[in-house]
Amino acid sequence: xxxxxxxxxxxxxxxxxxxxxxxxxxxxxxxxxxxxxxxxxxxxxxxxxxxxxxxxxxxxxxxxxxxxxxxxxxxxxxxxx
Numbered sequence: 001x002x003x004x005x006x007x008x009x010x011x012x013x014x015x016x017x018x019x020x021x022x023x024x025x026x027x028x029x030x031x032x033x034x035x036x037x038x039x040x041x042x043x044x045x046x047x048x049x050x051x052x053x054x055x056x057x058x059x060x061x062x063x064x065x066x067x068x069x070x071x072x073x074x075x076x077x078x079x080x081x
Contacts, residue, residue: 001046019046 001022007015019028030050031039041047051059072078 014046019048022046 001014001018003014004011005015005018007017016028031037033039067073
């Protein structure tokens, strides 16, 4: 998908219009999570964080990145080898 188009929040992000276009007839899907649910995806998965006025409780998330030893970014410190 092209990034940085009109309506995109950042030059590396995709606008909602582009996301809707590439979704074809399916459109944008939003999973409904229950406590303990998890969603795993890679860097190619087009995604966005959503917030609605009905979401009155604190939302917590854990972001974890996994790298093979040969691709680990030099500017980060690994937790394990």
